[in-house]
Amino acid sequence: MLVDDDERYRRSFxxxxxxxxxxxxxxxxxxxxxxxxxxxHVDLAIIDWTLPDTDGVQLCxxxxxxxxxxxxxxxxxxxxxxxxxxxxxxxxxxxxxxPFPMSLALAKAQAMxxxxxxxxxxxxxxxxxxxxxxxxTRLVHKNGKRVDLSEKEYxxxxxxxxxxxxxxxxxxxxxRVWGYDSVPVTRTVDNYIVALRRKLEIDPARPQYxxxxxxxxxxxxxx
Numbered sequence: 001m002l003v004d005d006d007e008r009y010r011r012s013f014x015x016x017x018x019x020x021x022x023x024x025x026x027x028x029x030x031x032x033x034x035x036x037x038x039x040x041h042v043d044l045a046i047i048d049w050t051l052p053d054t055d056g057v058q059l060c061x062x063x064x065x066x067x068x069x070x071x072x073x074x075x076x077x078x079x080x081x082x083x084x085x086x087x088x089x090x091x092x093x094x095x096x097x098x099p100f101p102m103s104l105a106l107a108k109a110q111a112m113x114x115x116x117x118x119x120x121x122x123x124x125x126x127x128x129x130x131x132x133x134x135x136x137t138r139l140v141h142k143n144g145k146r147v148d149l150s151e152k153e154y155x156x157x158x159x160x161x162x163x164x165x166x167x168x169x170x171x172x173x174x175x176r177v178w179g180y181d182s183v184p185v186t187r188t189v190d191n192y193i194v195a196l197r198r199k200l201e202i203d204p205a206r207p208q209y210x211x212x213x214x215x216x217x218x219x220x221x222x223x
Contacts, residue, residue, distance in 0.1 A: 001025050003033045003059065004048040004075065016102045022109070028052070030059040037063065042070060043113055046096075049076035049087075057090040064091030064176050065155045068135070068162050069124075071112045089175050126161050126222045128209040131200055133157065142200065152177055153196050156189070160210070160220035167213040193218060 002017075004010045005028045017024045025042075027033045030053050036042065045063060049056040060072050073094045074087040087095045094108060125134050131142045135158060140147040149157065155177035160168055170186035178188070193212075197204040209221050 001027065001033060001036055001042045001045045003027050003030070003045065003051065003056065005029065005050070005052050006048075013102070013105075017106060017109070020106055022106075030054045030056075030062075033059060034062070037067060037070075042067075043116055044071045044073070044109060046073040046075055046109070049074055049078060049083075057087055057092075060087070060092050061090040061176050065158065068158050069116070071116050073109075073112075089172055091176050128200070128220075128222050129202070131209070133161070135161070140200075147199050149196075149199065152192055153199075156192055156196065157220070160218060161222070163219070165219055165221065167216045167219040169217040171217075173217065189217070 002010055002013055002024055004013070004026075007028065010026045010028070014024045014026050025036055025040075027036055028051075030051050033045070033047070037045070045060075047056040047060055047063075051059065056074055056076070060074060063070060063072060071093045072091055073096055074092040075096050075098065076083065076087075077098045078084075079097050084095050093112065096105060096108070124136050125132065127133075131140070131147075133140050138154060140149055140154075140157075156173055159173055159176050170189045173189050174186065193210055194204070197207050197210050200209060201207045211219050211221055213219055
């Protein structure tokens with residue numbers, strides 16, 4: 001899926017990809033993109049930074065939370081380091097700066113699709129002791145009984161799971177789950193972690209799964 005409000009550029013980009021055997025859907029806004037991914041399977045989303053209804057990084061953040069396995073690319077003319085770091089913080093897997101050769105864009109896309117195919121099933125389901133989380137159905141069970149999570153709680157759990165045990169900064173969780181342009185107090189994340197521990201941990205005061213990493217944030221212990 002290519003998300004760009006420049007119809008001429010969108011058409012040229014898409015024609016090149018189709019010519020080389022890839023199926024591609026063109027949309028001109030974040031709202032259209034969300035409709036597409038909610039009704040059909042998308043293997044890769046390429047998102048322009050500047051969209052008529054929101055910033056592309058905001059859309060990237062939302063898609064990363066809702067569809068964590070989907071490879072995401074930010075497409076932009078911004079070449080400064082701060083913008084690149086912002087793009088990756090909001091969940092992008094790659095950052096393409098215009099202008100660039102279409103042959104390179106195609107090669108990058110094909111490489112990401114190969115990797116996506118190989119890893120698609122890796123994080124569909126995780127176990128943590130007597131807890132099972134199915135990310136395809138968004139269902140969580142503890143001792144066989146369903147545990148209801150809020151959207152933000154689910155987003156935090158999914159974001160931590162994707163990092164495969166590596167620590168995740170509070171600022172990163174805020175950007176990916178809440179999608180803030182300017183980061184509010186990181187205590188927001190801490191409060192949600194406390195709520196998650198109460199629902200999932202055997203002893204919330206001595207967490208085994210949602211572990212604090214001093215000076216950084218949190219990581220998830222899974223079987």
